[in-house]
Amino acid sequence: MLAVEDLTAGYGPVTALDGVSFTAARGQITAVLGANGAGKTTLLRTISGLVRPSRGSVRLGEHDLTTVAAERMARLGLAHVPEGRGVITELTVEENLRLGRLVRLRRVGAGDLDRAYALFPALAQRRRQSAHVLSGGERQMLVIARALMAEPTVLLLDEPSLGLAPRIVVQIFDLLASLVADDGLTVVLVEQNARSALSIADRGVVLNLGRLVVSDTAAALAGDEQLRHAYLGF
Amino acid sequence: MATLADRVLGRTPLRRHLTLALLGLVVVVVVLESTGQFRNAQFAAMAYYGIAAGGLTILIGLNGQISLGHGAFMAIGAYTAALLLRGDEPFALPLVLLAAAGVALAAGALVGVAAARLHGPYLAGATLALAVAVPGIPVYFGEALGGEQGLTVRVPRIPDWFADAVFFVTGQDMSSSRYLAYVGWLCLIVTFVLLANLARSRVGRTWRAVRDHEVAAELAGIDLGRARVLAFVVSATCAGLAGGLLALSARIAAPSGFTLTLSLLLLSAIVLGGLGSLTGALIGAALLTFLPQLVTGWGQDLGLSDVRAAELAPLIYGLVTVLVVLFAPAGIAGGVLAARRRRAAHHGSPSARTDSEARP
Amino acid sequence: MQQLITTVLTGLTLGMVYAAFALALVLIWRATRIVNFAQAPMAMITTYLALVLIDAGLSYWVGFAVALVSGLLLGALVERLVVRHLTGSSEINAVILTLGLFIVIHALAALVFGSRYRSFPAPFGLRGFQVGDTTIALTGFGVFTIVSVMVVMGLLVLLFRGTDLGLKMRAAAFDQEISRLLGVRVGRMLTLGWALAALVGSLSGLLIAGGGLVHPSYMDGVVVYGFVAAVLGGLESPPGAVAGGLILGLALSLVSGYVGSELVPLACLVILMAVLLVRPGGLFSHVRARRV
Ligand SMILES: Nc1ncnc2c1ncn2[C@@H]1O[C@H](COP(=O)(O)OP(=O)(O)OP(=O)(O)O)[C@@H](O)[C@H]1O
Ligand SMILES: [Mg+2]
Numbered sequence: 001m002l003a004v005e006d007l008t009a010g011y012g013p014v015t016a017l018d019g020v021s022f023t024a025a026r027g028q029i030t031a032v033l034g035a036n037g038a039g040k041t042t043l044l045r046t047i048s049g050l051v052r053p054s055r056g057s058v059r060l061g062e063h064d065l066t067t068v069a070a071e072r073m074a075r076l077g078l079a080h081v082p083e084g085r086g087v088i089t090e091l092t093v094e095e096n097l098r099l100g101r102l103v104r105l106r107r108v109g110a111g112d113l114d115r116a117y118a119l120f121p122a123l124a125q126r127r128r129q130s131a132h133v134l135s136g137g138e139r140q141m142l143v144i145a146r147a148l149m150a151e152p153t154v155l156l157l158d159e160p161s162l163g164l165a166p167r168i169v170v171q172i173f174d175l176l177a178s179l180v181a182d183d184g185l186t187v188v189l190v191e192q193n194a195r196s197a198l199s200i201a202d203r204g205v206v207l208n209l210g211r212l213v214v215s216d217t218a219a220a221l222a223g224d225e226q227l228r229h230a231y232l233g234f
Numbered sequence: 235m236a237t238l239a240d241r242v243l244g245r246t247p248l249r250r251h252l253t254l255a256l257l258g259l260v261v262v263v264v265v266l267e268s269t270g271q272f273r274n275a276q277f278a279a280m281a282y283y284g285i286a287a288g289g290l291t292i293l294i295g296l297n298g299q300i301s302l303g304h305g306a307f308m309a310i311g312a313y314t315a316a317l318l319l320r321g322d323e324p325f326a327l328p329l330v331l332l333a334a335a336g337v338a339l340a341a342g343a344l345v346g347v348a349a350a351r352l353h354g355p356y357l358a359g360a361t362l363a364l365a366v367a368v369p370g371i372p373v374y375f376g377e378a379l380g381g382e383q384g385l386t387v388r389v390p391r392i393p394d395w396f397a398d399a400v401f402f403v404t405g406q407d408m409s410s411s412r413y414l415a416y417v418g419w420l421c422l423i424v425t426f427v428l429l430a431n432l433a434r435s436r437v438g439r440t441w442r443a444v445r446d447h448e449v450a451a452e453l454a455g456i457d458l459g460r461a462r463v464l465a466f467v468v469s470a471t472c473a474g475l476a477g478g479l480l481a482l483s484a485r486i487a488a489p490s491g492f493t494l495t496l497s498l499l500l501l502s503a504i505v506l507g508g509l510g511s512l513t514g515a516l517i518g519a520a521l522l523t524f525l526p527q528l529v530t531g532w533g534q535d536l537g538l539s540d541v542r543a544a545e546l547a548p549l550i551y552g553l554v555t556v557l558v559v560l561f562a563p564a565g566i567a568g569g570v571l572a573a574r575r576r577r578a579a580h581h582g583s584p585s586a587r588t589d590s591e592a593r594p
Numbered sequence: 595m596q597q598l599i600t601t602v603l604t605g606l607t608l609g610m611v612y613a614a615f616a617l618a619l620v621l622i623w624r625a626t627r628i629v630n631f632a633q634a635p636m637a638m639i640t641t642y643l644a645l646v647l648i649d650a651g652l653s654y655w656v657g658f659a660v661a662l663v664s665g666l667l668l669g670a671l672v673e674r675l676v677v678r679h680l681t682g683s684s685e686i687n688a689v690i691l692t693l694g695l696f697i698v699i700h701a702l703a704a705l706v707f708g709s710r711y712r713s714f715p716a717p718f719g720l721r722g723f724q725v726g727d728t729t730i731a732l733t734g735f736g737v738f739t740i741v742s743v744m745v746v747m748g749l750l751v752l753l754f755r756g757t758d759l760g761l762k763m764r765a766a767a768f769d770q771e772i773s774r775l776l777g778v779r780v781g782r783m784l785t786l787g788w789a790l791a792a793l794v795g796s797l798s799g800l801l802i803a804g805g806g807l808v809h810p811s812y813m814d815g816v817v818v819y820g821f822v823a824a825v826l827g828g829l830e831s832p833p834g835a836v837a838g839g840l841i842l843g844l845a846l847s848l849v850s851g852y853v854g855s856e857l858v859p860l861a862c863l864v865i866l867m868a869v870l871l872v873r874p875g876g877l878f879s880h881v882r883a884r885r886v
Contacts, residue, residue, distance in 0.1 A: 048775060074777035082775065090768045091761075099765050102758055103777035146776070300686050302693070348867050354685030355629035356870060358693075359821040362631065363866050366818045367859035374856040494814050498697050505690055538705075545704040552697030559691045560679045 001026050002047070002154050002186055007056035009046045016042040018210040019056070024154070024203075027184040029176065031201035031218065033194045033232055039210040040190040041083050044156045047188070048073050048080040060154060074103040079152035083159050083190075086143035089132040093123055096131050096142055100149030116145040119175065136163045144172065148179070154186045155179075161193050169193075173200050194232040198222045206231050247434045255427045262419045266412055267404045274411045275483065276523050281418030282479040284519035285425050287503050288512050289472025292429055294501075295510020296438060297465035298445030299349065303361035305497035306368035307338045307470045309487070311477025313372065314338075316385040316487040327390050331421065331478045338474020339467055346466030350459045365497045369489035384488020387481045389414065411483075418479050425472060426512055432468065433512075441465050499548065502555040525550065600731035601851040602844065607736040609843020610743040611801045615820030616827065616835035617747070618795040623829055625767035625787040626677065631692045634817035635699035636672070636792055637799030640665045641808055642707045644800060645714055654717045661796050669792025673785045703810045716805035739801045746797055747836065750790070754832075763787055815859060819846070822866045828876025837878065 002024040009017045017039045024030040032040050045051040047058050049070035058065040063076060073080070088096055097116055117124035120141040126134065134142060140160055147155060157176075161169040177200050179185045191197035198204055201218040208231055214221070221227060228234055266274055290304050311334035318330045325333070345364060349357055372379035379385065389410050397408045400416070432438055443451040444461045452458055481487040503522050507514025526547035533543025615633070622630045630636075643664050644657030672695065680691055718734030754760035765773040766783035773780050798820070799813055806812075823842045827834025842865065849861040869877065 050771065050774070070771075070774040071777055071779050074775065080775050082772070086772055088765055088769050088772055091764065095761055095764075098758070098761060099773075099776050099778070102762065150776070294686065298686065300689055348871060352870060355623075355689055356825070358631070358689040359629060359818070359825065360863070360866055360870065363818045363822065363859065363863040366815055367863040370856040370859050374854050493811070495697075495700070495811075498693055501690065501693060502697060505694075509686075542705050542708060545701045545709075547701075548697050549701035549705060552694050552699075552701055555694030556676060556691060556698060559687050559694060560676070560681075 001061065002188065003057075003059045004043075004047065005057045005059070007043070007046055007053050007058065009042060009051050009053045011051075016210050017046060017053075020207065020210075020212045021056075022205045022212065022215045024186055024188050026153075026186050027180055028202040029180055029187040029189055029200055031194070031197040031204040032188060032190045032207065033197065033204055033221075034207035034213075035231065035233075036192075037209075038207040040207055041158055042210075043207065044080060044082075044158050044188065044190060048078060048156060050080075074150050074152070077153035078156070079147040079150050079154070080156040081143050081147045081158060081160065084162070086146075087131045087134065087139045089130065091131055092128055093131050093134070093142060094127040096146050097123075097149055100146035103150050112149055116149060119148075120145050137165060137168045140164055140168075140172070144175075152185070154188070156188045156190075158190045159192060160189070161191060161196070169196065176200065194228075195222075195234045248431060251427045251430045255423045258423050259419075262416070262423075263400075263403065266415050266419070267406055271409060271411050274409070274415045276527075278411065278415040278418045278479070278483045280519050280523040281415065281422045282476040282483065283500070283503065283522045284422050284516050285418075285479070286473045286476035286500055287507070287515035287518050287522075288422075288426055288429055289469040289476075290500055291504040291507070291510055291512065291515045291518075292433065292441075292472075293465050293469035294504065295508075296433060296445065297441040297462060299462060299466060300354070300358050300501075301349075301361045301466070301469065302358055302494075302497050302501060303345070303364035303368075304469070304473045304500050305492045305494065306364045307342060307473035308477030308480060308496065309368050309372075309489075309492035310341050311335065311338045311474030312481035312487040312491070313379060313385065313477075314474070315478035315481045316387045319388050319390065320385070324388065324390055327417065330390075331417075331475060334478030334481075335471045335475040338477065339471040342467040342470020342474075343463065346463040346470065347459075349466055350462035361497075362494070365494050369492050372489050380488070382489060384486050384491070387485045387487060389482055389485065414479075414483050418483070421475060421479060425475065426516075429468075429472070430512060437461075437464070495548070499551060502551040505555050505558055506551070521551070596728070597851060601847050603731040603736070604851075605844035605847030606840065607732070607739050607843070608847060609823075609840035610740050611798045611839075612816070612819045612823045612843050613836040613839025614743045614746065614794050614798040614801070615816055616823035616839045617750070617832055618791040618798070619820055619824045620827070620829060620832055620835045621787055621791040621794070623824070625763075625784055628677065628688045628692060629821065629829075630788075630791070631689070631817055631821075632672070632695035632699060633792070633795045633820070634813035635696050635703065635810070636665065636668055637795040637816075638808070638810060638813045639699055639703045640668060640792075640796040641714070641799040641803045641813075642703055645712060645803075645808060646707070648715060654715055658717075658800060661800055662793050665792045665796025665799075666789045669789040669795075670785050672792070673788035677788070678781070678784075700810050707810070709810055711807040711809045714803040714806060714808050720805045735804055739804070742797065742801070746794060747832075750794075750832070753790075759786075818859065819862060822862050822869075825866060826869055826877050828878060831876070831878070834876055834878050838876070841877070 004023070005021050007017055007020045008015065020043060022030070032043060034040055042051060046053050047065070049065070049068055053066065060076065060078060065073070065076065065078070068076065088099070091099070094113065097113055101112060117127070122138050123142055123145060126138070131139070131142060144160065160172055164172070173196065176187055176189070180187055189197055189201060198218045198221055203216065204218045204221040205215045206213040206221070206227065213231060214227065266277060286304060286308055290301060293299050293301055314334045314337040315330050318325045318333055349360065352360055372384070373381055392408050392410065392413045396413070400406070400408055440456055440461050443454070443456060444458055448458065480491070484491065499522060503518030504515055506521060507516070507518035526544065529546040529550060530540070530543045533546045534540065618633055619629060622628055640661040644661035647660055648654055648657040676691070676695065680688060716735040718738045720733050720735055722729040722731050722733055754764055762773070762778045763783045763786060765776070766778050766780045767787065770780045798816065802813065802816055819842060823838035824835045826838030826841060827836070842862070845865060846858050846861060850858050
């Protein structure tokens, strides 16, 4: 279980995250929703150690992650797929994938690469090519596949649907749902597209101007018309 | 305090610069007349370092272009001066110095056109190549330019009217090193007044705009290339003048006088003083001139041989340069300025006066 | 004809050394966006260390090994103690920093080792090989130069292409944040990158010195040639740096042979300007116009 308590962080004088608390239960998808600039990305970056919080704590099971450096998070089972371009375009597709599994203690051969290619056949055709040539959707598949290579227990996803065709979004969300169901993965899913995020999420968290507005079950959030109009835009 | 300064120095920048220049001239006369031959020669050196550093600090600090090749422009000025002073009837000194500056100006225009399209490390590398390349030219054209040995330079006779005028003011006769120190400082004062006014003018504002907001400047209709070339030319011209003065003071123009080290030391001088500040350039020039003697003395006290002790000064320049870049990018003059602003703010004065020079 | 062959062979040998030096610059540029002008005095000072040991009676190979290892350490130290503390993204500050280091190391060397010219031994013959009754310009030391640079390059290729460590180093160079999220200790990788680059730089310092004279400035020209070679190759690409080094070595050798060695730096300047103005992305770039 990932527990965030009173988390506060900012950039210089700007406070982007102000006293946010919530928990993401094991084997569930927690959607983080909110308008542009609400602080969703900052929340994920603070959880994964890229931004230092000025107050509050982050705990994963019995580990206190608050002061753990970003480069140690992957070893503790936390994977973060950042917003936008997470692909290292100077490397090949396969090298990007290999990077993902470096932190894993249990080394396996090429088997896990095969699994990634099975999940995303589009990547298999381009395994030796520079990641530079991938389309936006292929890049998104690559970063998700790369994050899964580490066999994380918690997966933070920042707007995975951004710029993707609806068909691919469905495919990715289905994949997430099956990973959660089969492997007990904990997912924190940041989305602009609140409707489809809530459709697969178990719980949802709504942020506005850095503060937590509400935290409830996905069904309750989707059913609250006032909230939907005020913050979720559908 | 600010109002007092305004009243004494004049309100408009031009008047203030001219008043400062006059004050400077008085200080120069007093200092040069009250010191001996050796110090006079050192002051002459400080003057040419100051001129070159002033030009370089305007280029780097105001326009954001870096040059490691100013030693090359100094070499061009020095050789020009040496050639013009060779014949049986040498040219008049002002003409010689103007020519030194002029030839460097032409060379600066040539290099500047190319340099305007480069930035950061590329510009640094290209000007570095320039600094390494130019000393090879006189060696190749040994016939005309004296080869490795270089050209010896005859110091022109001191004009009677000048010696008389100084005698009239000070009651002392003029030695040739004092004469050169006067020439150097006159040139420095004129150059600095021009540079300070340029920095305050529309041109200076354009340069700063190009440095800080390249895209915005371009949208505002500023011709980036022209602004960059002009800054480069101005700066190279200063270096040429400085080179001419150097040749006079050293009485020789030789390739070994214009190694890469010279360019690098100039750069460190202005970093120490604070990029973009003419006061800083003067501080840097003073350090280049006077620090070596001081620390070489310490080194000898520690038992180092002369030659090795002479390396202590560059070691200190280099170390301080690194430290300044890492911990106080505004430089020494910048630090003083900041301290003064803090003090002014502390005393509750409404607006701390900005320095009269180029620092924004 | 004889002279042309001589010139070409000399050019190729020199070109290998420039290639090594350019490679050192490219490794650091890729990882930290800094052109390490201090690479020249760093290589100079490690060569002096070798010279001290050799003069003290140890074998050339001990000096050679010590110079390479101390290059490795010096590179790591410079990154840890100096470069790491550079804040902000000002290009000019980065340039000035490496030039400050340049002055410091230069002065230190002159202080400790003196500034007079000292001759540096070569482990192999400096006479051209005999083919029939003509002597060609390829010397035993020349062959050693070419072979050692190729071995080092081969090892680097193996490291970067074939190992997880190399993959991590490349990732850290290209995208620090993503690399951190994937568990790469970026700081260590950058230190290692500087260390390896300094090692390659030291190798070129030893090769330039072999059979010639060393003094504190003897590498100053080489940093220019190395930089130009790196720019010819696009400054980003290790294979480009190698090709650039070979081309530059040939070109400069032709200038030296047919015009005059004094004008070699000037020719180098001309080549640099021509490339920067006509093909800013280097000779081999076909895509992506770059800001130079
Ligand atoms: N690097 C930064 N420096 C300064 N301010 C920042 C930085 N990154 C984000 N901010 C500010 O912090 C606030 C929260 O930004 P954040 O990126 O977390 O929002 P978000 O919810 O992810 O928005 P979006 O949906 O547009 O991605 C915004 O006001 C933003 O301007
Ligand atoms: Mg965001």
